[in-house]
Amino acid sequence: EAGVVQSPRYKIIEKKQPVAFWCNPISGHNTLYWYRQNLGQGPELLIRYENEEAVDDSQLPKDRFSAERLKGVDSTLKIQPAELGDSAVYLCASSRPGGDQPYEQYFGPGTRLTVT
Amino acid sequence: SQQGEEDPQALSIQEGENATMNCSYKTSINNLQWYRQNSGRGLVHLILIRSNEREKHSGRLRVTLDTSKKSSSLLITASRAADTASYFCAKVTSYDKVIFGPGTSLSVIP
Numbered sequence: 400e401a402g403v404v405q406s407p408r409y410k411i412i413e414k415k416q417p418v419a420f421w422c423n424p425i426s427g428h429n430t431l432y433w434y435r436q437n438l439g440q441g442p443e444l445l446i447r448y449e450n451e452e453a454v455d456d457s458q459l460p461k462d463r464f465s466a467e468r469l470k471g472v473d474s475t476l477k478i479q480p481a482e483l484g485d486s487a488v489y490l491c492a493s494s495r496p497g498g499d500q501p502y503e504q505y506f507g508p509g510t511r512l513t514v515t
Numbered sequence: 516s517q518q519g520e521e522d523p524q525a526l527s528i529q530e531g532e533n534a535t536m537n538c539s540y541k542t543s544i545n546n547l548q549w550y551r552q553n554s555g556r557g558l559v560h561l562i563l564i565r566s567n568e569r570e571k572h573s574g575r576l577r578v579t580l581d582t583s584k585k586s587s588s589l590l591i592t593a594s595r596a597a598d599t600a601s602y603f604c605a606k607v608t609s610y611d612k613v614i615f616g617p618g619t620s621l622s623v624i625p
Contacts (some may be wrong), residue, residue: 403557426530429562432613434615439617440617440618441524441603441615441616441617441618442558442615443615444612444613444614444615447613454611455611455612477521490557492557492558502562502563503548503560503563504548504550504558504605505560506558506559507548508556508557508558509556509557
């Protein structure tokens with residue numbers, strides 16, 4: 400099966416500019432996650448979707464970050480305006496339905512964002 | 516921190532040796548998952564262990580869970596150079612919150 404697809408793979412922007420990341424999860428996976436990973440650190444969850452619903456966005460900086468998952472498939476994460484501290488790798492992951500606990504996640508390759 | 520700790524932060528071993536990484540947590544969990552990340556790549560799921568399980572095996576990997584000590588260990592036996600990567604544990608809390616630790620960087624020297 401095809402894996403989680405993310406684009407772009409790399410993005411360099413100047414501070415105060417907007418930026419958007421796109422994620423296409425594995426077919427049939429109804430749970431989608433966005434993470435931010437700083438160098439040498441573990442991934443930090445930004446938002447988790449169950450279908451179209453954002454069920455955990457407690458770590459999403461809502462003043463500048465927004466996300467959407469229309470039709471419960473693809474998702475977009477946006478930052479506007481970007482700050483120097485937003486430089487990181489943004490990872491998307493998905494997991495399949497079943498059970499009552501978050502299941503193992505399949506990660507995309509990530510988007511490396513550099514804000515100058 | 517909410518993430519708990521993983522230790523060691525870095526581990527360097529010779530090919531053929533065993534590698535053990537530890538993960539501790541603070542809140543109760545539903546399950547705990549281990550992931551591997553090669554440099555510049557996404558994470559790959561290795562093993563999921565539920566809170567009512569004590570040990571699981573997958574190939575050369577063995578994971579243990581001690582809920583009384585709120586800790587888990589990942590053992591890689593007969594390590595290979597290809598095992599060089601960062602290893603992360605992810606705790607899934609009773610509120611279904613997913614929390615990754617800071618990871619252990621493993622270097623296997625040929």
